[in-house]
Amino acid sequence: MALEIEEHPVESLSSGPKLCVKNFVWSEHEWPLINHDDFADGDDIPTISLEGNLSGKPCQDYDKVCQVMVTACEKWGFFKLVDHGVAIETVENVKVQLNELFDLPMDQKLKGARSTSLPLGYCASNPEYGQNLPWAEILQLLQSPQQVVAFARKVFGDQHQPFSNAMVKYMQALDKLGMKIFEMLAHGMGLPDDFFTKNFEEKEATMIRVNRYPPCPLPEKCLGVGSHSDPHTLTILLQDDVGGLQVLKSDNQWIGIRPVPNSFVINIGDTLEAWTNGRLRSVVHRAVVNKEKHRLSVAYFLSPATSAIIDCPPQLIESSTNLRKYVSFTWGEFRKELLTQKRVVGKTALNRYLISP
Numbered sequence: 304m305a306l307e308i309e310e311h312p313v314e315s316l317s318s319g320p321k322l323c324v325k326n327f328v329w330s331e332h333e334w335p336l337i338n339h340d341d342f343a344d345g346d347d348i349p350t351i352s353l354e355g356n357l358s359g360k361p362c363q364d365y366d367k368v369c370q371v372m373v374t375a376c377e378k379w380g381f382f383k384l385v386d387h388g389v390a391i392e393t394v395e396n397v398k399v400q401l402n403e404l405f406d407l408p409m410d411q412k413l414k415g416a417r418s419t420s421l422p423l424g425y426c427a428s429n430p431e432y433g434q435n436l437p438w439a440e441i442l443q444l445l446q447s448p449q450q451v452v453a454f455a456r457k458v459f460g461d462q463h464q465p466f467s468n469a470m471v472k473y474m475q476a477l478d479k480l481g482m483k484i485f486e487m488l489a490h491g492m493g494l495p496d497d498f499f500t501k502n503f504e505e506k507e508a509t510m511i512r513v514n515r516y517p518p519c520p521l522p523e524k525c526l527g528v529g530s531h532s533d534p535h536t537l538t539i540l541l542q543d544d545v546g547g548l549q550v551l552k553s554d555n556q557w558i559g560i561r562p563v564p565n566s567f568v569i570n571i572g573d574t575l576e577a578w579t580n581g582r583l584r585s586v587v588h589r590a591v592v593n594k595e596k597h598r599l600s601v602a603y604f605l606s607p608a609t610s611a612i613i614d615c616p617p618q619l620i621e622s623s624t625n626l627r628k629y630v631s632f633t634w635g636e637f638r639k640e641l642l643t644q645k646r647v648v649g650k651t652a653l654n655r656y657l658i659s660p
């Protein structure tokens with residue numbers, strides 16, 4: 304039976320040669336043992352509310368909320384954010400527009416296909432992944448209104464405005480939220496509030512990655528996104544109500560992250576881990592797929608200016624047990640690497656900056 308399924312054609316993910324299910328089967332050690340909707344009650348990442356802390360004058364418990372956020376990032380590298388101040392319409396609108404895009408016929412989506420040299424644009428299945436093809440359609444764009452419009456024009460022609468406007472509005476709202484989170488993390492670690500944000504004046508290096516996972520006949524052997532950590536600084540992830548995000552705990556067990564309405568999942572990327580000398584952790588995660596439902600997730604990867612120097616402040620290197628782990632590097636040089644290489648497993652991209660013992 305399983306073998307029969309493996310011969311089925313996969314129309315929804317075949318942008319070039321016709322692929323069948325077996326092309327998407329992962330190496331056995333990667334097969335997920337828990338389903339997309341397995342959530343262990345009481346074993347989930349923390350939830351943090353920004354209520355009262357979004358306007359100019361923070362409320363009384365501001366210090367405490369900042370510390371809770373830092374603790375979540377030290378322990379889990381992940382938290383859910385509610386009462387985040389991004390308007391529901393902005394979020395709902397971007398979800399509708401993105402689902403409509405992915406529902407288009409393949410020919411039309413391919414008008415905005417990514418080029419072989421840069422991973423920006425639409426892609427249905429990326430043969431560069433070799434054996435382990437992700438069960439996903441992916442759209443990657445830089446946080447640049449011009450680029451969003453250029454992509455949308457290729458796909459929708461003159462009718463591009465609803466898509467372009469929704470994306471630009473969403474990105475601007477997330478940028479603002481990202482700066483708030485950075486301020487709170489800096490505050491919670493006893494650094495000047497603008498320690499991170501002053502490096503983010505140039506916005507256009509930030510990238511958005513949209514994943515849409517079609518229903519999968521063999522979810523026990525396939526993955527939407529394999530285990531990885533995010534290379535950037537901070538990720539603001541929007542997921543719909545289907546479920547599929549799983550995080551690797553320090554005891555090497557996977558847990559499912561239960562979707563919460565009107566929330567974002569926030570996680571630390573490799574660059575912020577290096578910037579804080581490992582205090583904030585960049586944690587491995589993956590997305591599993593399911594038999595019945597499409598799932599949409601939108602990852603917003605915040606990136607500093609090209610010239611930003613990623614250098615851990617002395618305040619975070621306090622003792623002889625916590626020596627400096629990375630040499631300083633500029634975001635620009637690291638980013639160049641990221642744009643040219645295919646997705647790496649683990650934190651190998653940053654290893655070049657590790658100070659060897």
Ligand SMILES: O=C(O)CCC(=O)C(=O)O
Nearest residue numbers: 512514528548590600602
């Ligand atoms: O789909 C998800 O929940 C996770 C996506 C993700 O981790 C990524 O795109 O980096």
Ligand SMILES: [Fe+2]
Nearest residue numbers: 532533588602
């Ligand atoms: Fe990720």
